[in-house]
Each structure stands twice: as C-alpha cells, then as structure tokens.
Amino acid sequence: MYRCIPALTLALTAGPLTALSISRTDFATIYRSGKAISVYTPTVLLANDGLRSGATICETADTNGPYAYLMPRGRGIVKRTNGTNVMTIDEGALVTADARLRSNSNAVEHTNAFRIRSSVSEFQAGKPAIFFLVSQLPLSNVRAEMFISDFAYDVVFTPQKPQDGQYLFRAVTGFDCEWRSKRTVLRVSADTAPGIRLSVGAQLQFTNTSPRIGVPQTVRNFGQNLVSIMYDRRAVDEGARLRTNILNTVSPKNLLDGPFLVPADGDCTSAFGIPRVYTARDRSYHRGMDIGNAEGTPIRAANSGVVLLSELLYVRGNCVIIDHGEGLLSEYMHMSKLAAAAGSFVRKGDIIGYMGATGLATGPHLHWGVRTGTVCVDPLAFTNNVLPTIQEARSEVY
Numbered sequence: 001m002y003r004c005i006p007a008l009t010l011a012l013t014a015g016p017l018t019a020l021s022i023s024r025t026d027f028a029t030i031y032r033s034g035k036a037i038s039v040y041t042p043t044v045l046l047a048n049d050g051l052r053s054g055a056t057i058c059e060t061a062d063t064n065g066p067y068a069y070l071m072p073r074g075r076g077i078v079k080r081t082n083g084t085n086v087m088t089i090d091e092g093a094l095v096t097a098d099a100r101l102r103s104n105s106n107a108v109e110h111t112n113a114f115r116i117r118s119s120v121s122e123f124q125a126g127k128p129a130i131f132f133l134v135s136q137l138p139l140s141n142v143r144a145e146m147f148i149s150d151f152a153y154d155v156v157f158t159p160q161k162p163q164d165g166q167y168l169f170r171a172v173t174g175f176d177c178e179w180r181s182k183r184t185v186l187r188v189s190a191d192t193a194p195g196i197r198l199s200v201g202a203q204l205q206f207t208n209t210s211p212r213i214g215v216p217q218t219v220r221n222f223g224q225n226l227v228s229i230m231y232d233r234r235a236v237d238e239g240a241r242l243r244t245n246i247l248n249t250v251s252p253k254n255l256l257d258g259p260f261l262v263p264a265d266g267d268c269t270s271a272f273g274i275p276r277v278y279t280a281r282d283r284s285y286h287r288g289m290d291i292g293n294a295e296g297t298p299i300r301a302a303n304s305g306v307v308l309l310s311e312l313l314y315v316r317g318n319c320v321i322i323d324h325g326e327g328l329l330s331e332y333m334h335m336s337k338l339a340a341a342a343g344s345f346v347r348k349g350d351i352i353g354y355m356g357a358t359g360l361a362t363g364p365h366l367h368w369g370v371r372t373g374t375v376c377v378d379p380l381a382f383t384n385n386v387l388p389t390i391q392e393a394r395s396e397v398y
Contacts, residue, residue: 022059025057031051032046057070067096075090089199116396117131117134117390119395126176127378129174130393131393143190144156154373158250158252172387246321249308252325258386262368263291264298266365269292270290272287288369292364295355299352307320316359317333318358319333320338328372328386328387331367334358
C-alpha cells in the first residue's frame, strides 16, 4: 500500500566536507547518543543528532551558507547523506535561506507565510483527510508528504481560487484501514520568496476507533487457489502497472458533481475495512465495498470524471477507474461487461458497466473502491460531503 521513500530533507551544507553547526542561539538542546546537551554557544552538529530549539530561534549554518532557522519549539534531526549534513523537520518550522536573513524577526515573518487547516481535528484509519494550505504570499514548489512510522507517501496540494486576498491549496488524502501508528507527521514545504523556503512539520492526532466491522470474514471458496492467484506474476504485474500509470494520477481540476452516489442496487456483502482470512497465514483487509446482486445489474459512475482505465484485468476482472480530480479516484471491479471507454468523460449516474464475476470473484458483485492519492478509504465517507470548503476547514494543523 505504502511506498518507502526518503524523509523530506533540506541540505544545509555547500559541500561534502563542510560541517553543519549552530552559529547563534539563546537556547537549544542537542540529543546525542541518548543524552541531552544544552547549547548556548556555536556548536558543530553530528549525524543523527536530534535538535530542539528553546524559546528563541536556533540558527544553523555552515561556513559558506545557506542558513537555516529552526523556529521556537521546533524539532528536527541531522542526517548525513552522500557526505552532506541535512536536517529533517519533525515538528515546528524550519526556514532555509540562500543568505543570512536580516534578523531573527525576519525569519519569524517567513514562518507565518502559510497555515495548514483541516476539516477534522482527529483523524481515523480508513477515512479521508482534506487539508488546506492558506497563504498571504504566492507560494511555489509546494511539496508535502505524510510520514507514518517508517512509511511515507506523497500528499499533493492543488491550487484553488484565491479567496479574501489569500492564496489557497487543497490536498485530498487519507489513511489506510491498517493505520495504527502513534507517530504521524504531515510535512509541507514551499518557496515563500526567491531563495527562501519554509518547511513545516505537524504532528497529527488520531482516534483508535477501528473502522473494521464485525469478526474476520473467512473466504472459504478460494482456499489455496486464491493464494496462488494472489502471488501469480500476472497479479503482481497488474498492481505494479496500475500504481505506476493510473493510481498516481492527480489532475488539478475538480470534476465532482456533489456527493457520491452508491453505484449499484443490491446488498452490501462485504464492508470496507473488514478483516479477511484466506488461509492460516494469508490475511488482508477489504479495501472497498462489495455490493451483491444479479449478473447484469447496471453499474453507474458514483460521480463525474474522466475514465482513466476500462479493460479486462487478471485480478480485478472488467474494471473501470474514474478520475474525479485532485487525486480522488473511484474504481469498479468484476463487471461482466464494460460500457465506458478510457479517456471519455462520464457524468454522475451514467452506466459504465454491468455486474458480473470476472477476475478474482466467487459470484456476481461489484467491488467499489475510492482512493485518495495512493490510499484506499471508505467510499461511503463521500456519500454525504465530498470536499469541504476552506470555511468548513476550521481545525488548525499548523
């Protein structure tokens, strides 16, 4: 589900032999080899040092620049990559500049360049998360990533129409149904002026409420045959191809027409997030909603968008994937017949196929899934409200 990627880092040295050092601070703490060291004077930082600023700005630099300003109550860690010391922001804000800023107060001004807001204050496994980046300044080179323990994935902010003299960016993302980490960090960075970049690390709060419904569902119909299909080379190649060419699509335009509709008549035969047991050692969690009905039942687009894929796949059977914009995708699997062409625009409610049992299926049903970026979330979460406005995003993340 997740891809392991390097942490978002900021190179703070001009060459492989220069040392990253604290050049000016009223108070900071270095965490080195399990010990806390108070710092009041210029000090060279070593790889794997943790760094926390006190009540004032902690300025770091090498002999040639650039400079970095770790904001009050900021926290980061120094890493050595390819002979160069870099700092990763874990909490608070870090301003980097090509040249020394005029004053510490000037650095503080740049930390106020943007704010991050969300529509919820606590986040939950299996649920979507919508973030807004709000800025008084035009931002460029916006980049964001979500870090969960040792895993990370991209979070893409797309520009929105400015409101009340503020520049807006919105990111549609979410958390997988297996998310249980107590350490989740959203890191966002952007250029606030030529040669000046602000990076923010925000710790996210989450609930332990499980989205998993009922007891584990034992899938008896497949047995060892299912396991062999799951690990078949064709299944592996199918997943890799979709992740590389389809599921990473983030188009900037919002194509939605109100809330999602449930795309087929029938009964819910397997809810989102339910544990599944295939064999004694092969288990997974259902990352979609199954709707069962007679073969040939019409399948409709849950919302408007562009068809990214419409074809017969090995595991997913006859499958349609629709791009609704801003990284929000919906997928429809195991259909008996396809009725939408790749590249076409479909409106909410248009017939895109008919229920069947193609691919890895035990009987006629629709597997309906929704993805925010690379993460599968509960599709029913979008049947009431899809993408909140900035006015509805009242929770301050940073």
